[in-house]
Structures are given as C-alpha cells and as structure tokens.
Amino acid sequence: MSISLIGRIDSSNAAAVEETLVAQIRDGEPVVLDADKLEYISSAGLRVLLRIRKAHPEMRLVNVHEEFYDILDMTGFLEMIPVERAYHTISVEGCEVVGRGANGTLYHYNRDTVVKVYNDANALADIMRERENARLALVLGIPTAISYAIVKVGDSYGSVFELLNARSFSKILAQEPEKFDWCVDEFTKMLRRIHETEVPAGKLKDMRETALSWADFLKDYLPEQAAKKLHALIEAVPHDSHMIHGDYHTGNLELQDGEVLLIDMDTLAVGYPIFELGSIYNALIGFSEMDHGVISRFHGFDYETAKRFWSAFLADYLDTTSKAKVEEVERKARIIGYTRLVRRSIRRGGLETEQGRAEIENWKSQLLSLLETTDTLLFSRDDLEIEASAENLAEVQSFVERRLEAADCSPRALMQLGLAIEEVFINIASYAYAPGTGNATIRVEIDRAAKLATITFIDSGVPYNPLKKRDPDITLSASERQIGGLGVFLTKKLTDDVRYDRRDGKNILMLIKHL
C-alpha cells in the first residue's frame, strides 16, 4: 500500500497530515510513503515521518526528489528510513522491441542502451530483486549486464542497461542462419556455466518448490492418479544448489563485442536442470505447438528452426550422439514444460476461449501420456557411457576436454589430464572385460570455487585396484621395468590425487586435478 504525500508539510498542517496518515495506515501492511508530489517539508513534517517510522519500523519512502533527499541525508533520516529516490521519466514510444518476457518488455532505447519496462506498476520490488540477482550472478562468474539506472516509464518502471551494439541470439538466428551451429554451441556453453554455478544457500528461490506449486495447481484439472504421479515425480527430484536461469531462451542471450551476455535475471533460482530444460522446451516449441506463428512473432525465426535448435542444443548439452538419450531427456523436460503451460494458460483465462481450451487440451493430453511412461525426472548429464574400446578413446577425451575447457582449465592441466585419461581408459579397454567387451562410464565433476576437477571412471569388469601396484623403479633401464606399473605411476604424477573404490561390483577410479 502506497500513500502519497502531497504539497507542503510544515508546522501549520503537520498534525493534520499525521492524523490523515495514521488513519490510512492499516496494521500489518507495510507502509510506503510516495514523495513524488511532495513540494516542501519542514522539520515538523520530518518529525511526523520519524514518528510513523517508530510506530511502523518497516516504513519506506519512495519517489524522493533531489531536494528532499538532501534534507534526509543531512539530518540522518537516510540512515533510519529506507529511501528510494525519484526516477527520471522516459518514454519508449517508437522504440524497437527487442524481446517480450513474462514480466516485461525490452526496448532498444537508443544505440547503446536497452530499457526493460515491467508490466506491473508495482515493479520496484521486482526491479530491485533482479538487480540483486544480476549482481549475485556476476559475482559467481556469469557474464551479465547490470542495470545502472531505474527510470519511470508511464505508470510503471524500467531498468536501464548499457548494451553496446548488442544483438540477441534470436536476431542472429533470424538474420544469419549460417551461424546456427555457433549459436547452439554458445547457447549450450552458457547454460552449462550457469548449471555448474553453485549458489550460496538462501540467496535464490528453490525451483523445486515452485514446480511443486505448479503441480498442486493442476490437481483440480488432472485425473487423480496423474496429478499424484506428477507431484511424486517432482518431489523425488533432489535439492540442487546450482543456479538455473528460469527463463533461458535465445532472446535472453546477447552478443556484445564478441562476448556472450546473459540478461533478464529476475527468474534466477536454484534447482535441478530438468526445470530449466522444461522452460527452454516451452520457449522453443511448447508455446508454438498449436500456433507455429508464435515463435516467429517472439523470436523472429520459424518453428522448424526452433525445433532443430532444440534437438541440436539438447544433444550438445547432454554431450551425446545417442538419439535415444536425447529423446529420453526431452520427454522429462516436456513434463515440466506442459505442467507450466497448462497452469499458465488456465490462470490467464485460457479455459474461457475456444483457442485456449484447444491448447490446454493438447498440452494436457501430451502431459498425461508422458506421465504414463516416465518414472523419474532425473537424468545423467555429466556421464558418458561408452564401450570400453581403444577406438573410443578420442570420444572420451573430447567429452572430458569440453567440460574442462568450459571450466577455464589451464592448457597445461588439460594436457596432463589428457595423458592420464589415456592411461586409465586404455587400461580399462585392455583388461577390464578381456577377452570380452563391456561399457565404461566417465563422469566429470567441476568444483569451480575450489578449482578442482574430478574425473571418475566406472567399469563392471574384474576387480582391479591400480593403486595397489608399487611405484616402478624408474632408475632401471626400459627393458628392466615392469610393464603396466609405469602407466599408473604416470597417472599419479599427472594428477593431484587418485582414488580407487570397489562398490556394487564396480571399479571406481577417480582422478582429481587442480585446474
């Protein structure tokens, strides 16, 4: 609730103003005093504010103009009362629309600046939160633009960003189709970076909670069994303290001076990446499933391009060439996607129009059939399961390298790990299943904060603990040395730590390396 302070407040009317304010303030509601139309305030007026502040400690002052701000500063009121300064008013009439999101519209204000205008007139809290989020992301290593000013736009507010010659990925895809592969690559790389970023506890909302609330909403619109299953699937997703963007699409990636920037940070959260994949599916396909024109209206490229982009991205993100794997994760993503779409459409009155009902029916029926065939929303994303054979070494190495490169691994560490991986993988390929064949799983885990990479090799072959081998006597001549022992020795030399475990009939070998 916001109360306007209007005109002059001095000793002649301070008591009356106080009375009016007290009458307007409702208990339990935060007191926000809007000083936009305040012309003059004397010290009697200041004291009225102080008294209200004492009775309502959470009181805030907004739209404070220069002169009043100076007085508040001089008298120490700034230290007692949260004050938001008045914002410069601008008009975005005639400005090019860069993108439209759930919370607002992004305009090119002039060559170097974009303004995000929020839909909600009470957007100040949202704007503040988005700024906080952007700062947090930047501190955690995600390249993003931070708004440097807040402006008033009509009845709402906007955030101003400096984007020098920036172009969104949507625009690049629409105008330069030859850059498709590059876009997929960068789009995936940025998303990996986000998903590898660990967020300190309590800084961002938990996406799992949000998704549970979607499932609860759908209870009244789905058959009981399906609703229960949906809830159980989401509930079974473990807590994950890694960042997710929440509204990741080609309109929210900007290319500026060769650097890729992530924008629109108000939906930042933490959670398991399936929630993110669900919303990416929606942005590229889900929204446009019935009306293929939606995608071109929002992003400028067509539905076919969007579908190709989604498949290429997902394969790249999962780092797999297996079609089955991509389809498996896509099904899980669609469960989240449709859940979101059905809820969103119902909440926006979709059931009241014929077109809306048709869309809801489409999404809902797909959701129901997916629910029947899905038992978990979890998927492995940093695992490569591959036949343990020497021919596959190159694929294993490139799988690991891509992850290490994305984590800004030093070239030296990269090379050393390459050698170590060769030793370990060839060893598994040669001995684990001999004379037959079998699979090995390779997992890469990066701890960005500690700058550590852990590469795990798992096979179900004969028990073998390479660490039990004694280090070879390297003073002996080549012909005198024991075969095999040198490889293990080299692996230990090339990494910072090697650990072995045997669990559930599996050899688990971990290489730990400082990046």
Added chain:
Amino acid sequence: MDNAPVRIDLHMHSTASDGTNTPSELLCRVKEAGLTVFSLTDHDAISGCEAIRAILSPNDPRFLFGVEFSCKDPLGKYHILGYGYDPDSPSIRAVVDLGHRYRVEKLDERLVFLDRKFGFVFSEEEQAMLHALPNPGKPHLANLMVRHGYAPDVKTAFTNWLNQCVSEDLYPRPEEAIEGVLGAGGIPVLAHPCYGDGDQLILGDALDARVRRLMDFGLKGLECYYSGFTEKLRAQVLSLADRYDLYSTAGSDYHGANKLIRLADTGLSANAPLPPRLSRFLEALNA
C-alpha cells in the same frame, strides 16, 4: 534504590498548554511508563506544574518544575526550557505573565481581524473562555472557527483565514526567558536545538553560533536527547554540549493524543547508564 535504573523524560505538555492530558492524567501516564524522573514543560505556563505538586505523594517519581518559553529576537525563534525554578519567585512569574500578555494581545488582534475582514464573530462567553486559557493561541481559534462553521477544518482555518492576519508576532526575548529562569534558581536549557522553534532545521555552524549567543545570556544546557532526533542530529547536539561544557537533558515532547509521540521516548535506552552531563544536571537540581 541508588542502583535502580533511571528512566527519564523532561519534556511533556498537559492541558495547561496544548497537550491532551490533564496534569493528574499525566502523572498516571508517567507512572505507567515507569519513569523515575519527569518534568512538565507547558508552553509559557506553570499552572500544570503547580497542579502536579499539589497531588504528588512521597512514592511518586521525582518531579522537576519545568516550563517551555517560546522566544524570539531579530535573529530567530527559540524554545527555552526552564527546570527546577522556584515557582513562587517573581522572576519566573514575570516571564510567564509577559508571555501570557503577548498571547492575549495577539488573540485580541486576531479576533478583531477575523471580525473586520471576514465577519467571523464569537460570543462573549467564547471570548471569555479564550481569555481564560493559560496560553491561548491560533489552534484554539481555529477549533472555534470550525465549530461555528466558518471553516471546514482546522487546516483550512489556518491557511485561508488565520495566517492572513499578520500580527506583530510578539514573544519574550530569549534573554528575558533565560534571566527569568536563572533568577528563580532554575536551569535554562535550549529545547530541540536542531529544530529551532520547532519547524526549522538548524545545523552545523548556524547551530553553533546560536548556542554561543544564548550562552552569553546564561544558557546552561542543551536538550540532546529528543524523540524527534535521528542519531546524526543527536550526535551534533552532543558534540556542542561537549565543546561548551553544557548540561544535557532528555525529553520526548509528549503531547498526549495530539501527536504520535510516545511518553519516555527520548532516544536514551531504558537500561543504559545515565550520560554524565545528564547526571550532573540532575545533581545540580538536587542541591
């Protein structure tokens, strides 16, 4: 008893000026609030203090005689507090009478002005009632105008009619008030120093100059702890008290239901030891 925490509020108003509590109601509030020392400081009036003295019993909180004089000289307006004076001294009576005389003069001037200019007339009983007030002022007239239907509300009464009457703004001079308090054996203190006569903002060098001038007349203390002060303002006043070795006092400026100010809200925390300049002030009045 010596170790019991001191809770203090040396600035409040009763119905003897513009507060809404009668002196006896005020005494009840003071006890409810757990104050151990208090003073009543009506504007230009000491009749409330005399009423309190008459009903005070031995176990009641320690009471200091007080008053708040509105003063003016060519350099500005001031509120001068007087504490611990002898109420029977002709010296303090003279200032109260002077203040009252000026108020009555201004009242008469305004009554004539309202009559001549706008045809607002009040009955003889009403006029007598106004004259009988210990310190009649513009708010009393405004209330009466609303009751007569001359003005829709108090605020409009002020802005549309009362403020048009440019009377000769008569007030005792600050040196008259300070000398009056000193002459009656009391201690003169500058009220809410940063706020001047209540509606100004006086800081830094201007405040310093003001305090020095009043010290030349005999000012002995500053109201450093005040409900309307922020920490920054309090720090300014405290540093002046240190610089010129003045007493400090603490007051809320409680007005009863007229304002949101809470009794005992002075900016001093309830359980903290009394600041030395305030202790010395209380000791000086004990003697």
